[in-house]
Amino acid sequence: MAKAAEHQDKEHQDSTDKGLDRDCTTLSRHVLQQFQGFSAQAQDLSALMNRIALAGKLVARRLSRAGLMEGVLGFTGEVNVQGESVKKMDVYANDVFISVFKQSGLVCRLASEEMDQPYYIPENCPIGRYTLLYDPIDGSSNTDTNLSLGSIFAIRQQEGEDRDGQAKDLLAPGTKQIGAGYILYGPSTMLVYTMGKGVHSFTLDPSLGEFILTEENIKIPDHGSVYSLNEGNFWQWEESVREYVRYVHRTEGYTARYSGAMVSDIHRILVQGGVFLYPGTVQKPEGKLRLLYESAPLAYVIEQAGGRATTGEMNILDVVAEKLHQRTPLIIGSKEDVAKVESFIQNGH
Ligand code: AHG
Ligand code: MN
Ligand code: MN
Numbered sequence: 001m002a003k004a005a006e007h008q009d010k011e012h013q014d015s016t017d018k019g020l021d022r023d024c025t026t027l028s029r030h031v032l033q034q035f036q037g038f039s040a041q042a043q044d045l046s047a048l049m050n051r052i053a054l055a056g057k058l059v060a061r062r063l064s065r066a067g068l069m070e071g072v073l074g075f076t077g078e079v080n081v082q083g084e085s086v087k088k089m090d091v092y093a094n095d096v097f098i099s100v101f102k103q104s105g106l107v108c109r110l111a112s113e114e115m116d117q118p119y120y121i122p123e124n125c126p127i128g129r130y131t132l133l134y135d136p137i138d139g140s141s142n143t144d145t146n147l148s149l150g151s152i153f154a155i156r157q158q159e160g161e162d163r164d165g166q167a168k169d170l171l172a173p174g175t176k177q178i179g180a181g182y183i184l185y186g187p188s189t190m191l192v193y194t195m196g197k198g199v200h201s202f203t204l205d206p207s208l209g210e211f212i213l214t215e216e217n218i219k220i221p222d223h224g225s226v227y228s229l230n231e232g233n234f235w236q237w238e239e240s241v242r243e244y245v246r247y248v249h250r251t252e253g254y255t256a257r258y259s260g261a262m263v264s265d266i267h268r269i270l271v272q273g274g275v276f277l278y279p280g281t282v283q284k285p286e287g288k289l290r291l292l293y294e295s296a297p298l299a300y301v302i303e304q305a306g307g308r309a310t311t312g313e314m315n316i317l318d319v320v321a322e323k324l325h326q327r328t329p330l331i332i333g334s335k336e337d338v339a340k341v342e343s344f345i346q347n348g349h
Helices: 003-024 027-034 040-064 088-101 140-145 231-236 239-249 262-272 291-304 335-347
Strands: 075-079 085-087 107-112 130-138 149-157 177-185 189-194 199-205 210-215 226-228 274-278 308-310 330-333
Touching (some): 027 210, 040 088, 040 149, 075 088, 085 088, 085 140, 107 291, 149 291, 177 262, 177 291, 189 262, 189 291, 226 262, 262 274, 274 335, 291 330, 308 335
Parallel strands (some): 226 274
Antiparallel strands (some): 075 085, 130 149, 149 177, 199 210, 274 330, 308 330
16 A cells, blocks of 8 residues: 555544544443443442433433423422422432432432432342432522523442431541532533542433543633622622622623523533632521532532632531531632632631
8 A cells, every 4th residue: 555545544544443432432431441440349330320321311301301391390389308499300300310229239328409318229228338419400490491400419338337327427528429420401411420530521412322421531720710609699798708709890800600500600610710609698607509419529520620619618528517408608610719719708808
């Protein structure tokens, strides 16, 4: 073969291989690759992620047809353990996660925003040593207007025997999470996860029904222009938070973005940099967001990408919970932007 033709042939081969490889990196394969082998734990976590992905696909499918079906949108009329009105999609998504983990043999307990107490799957408990903590629908207020939503998850290994069924081991700090991530239901459905070896994103290809690798080892910029918080709460904040917001208002280079679903706001920040805040208020210093299935999993993702997450006083991943549905203030995002907010909270400027 002539040299030029040989070269062209090799180039074609390379690009075909790359294309094929890209098309074939499914989520479950990726998890196995992360652990470089077929250890029992690698196989468990790969199977577990596959189930989470299935839950994501079921939720995405229902959301994509919500306006065409009866009984999908709107409220149930119930109030959850958080004192918040429950939407039909909250209940659907909560049940989807339970049903995909029944008979999985992997997960003994599930704990979610929508359930007062952890849900036990007794048939899994003799062998299933993992617990899933999750927020089935994050950003519920966006449900009825066809805007972005998310699901958040964290995987923990059961510690001790949990004889009294109180799941006290789940109160341990976020550093105990062995995996965490979120699913973003946007124009496309994405799944972002970490198992302590970087942050990786996948996009659902509806024609294949598979999450396909989009980006590996995502790194958050050290600084970004976005600040993301609900400024309607200005009147309720501590003076230090108000001072920070006043600083942003008078300084060139900031832009506001707030969608009502932290998964989408934090995803934007993961990719483009910036800071998301949900501070406490004078009346409720602990704020709104829940530590174990909202703040801690997202903190794990953002730290793994090179960013930071803090309450303003301490790293989110070091906070020990006192109860399952504990709330915490959250400041999360690019290193430099989180440090800026901290300097207002700690030093007043
Ligand atoms: P959830 O729908 O799970 O209750 O979470 C909503 C959270 C978060 O996603 C969002 O950033 C924030 O609450 C919005 O709250 P405000 O309406 O108070 O801004
Ligand atoms: Mn939420
Ligand atoms: Mn929710």
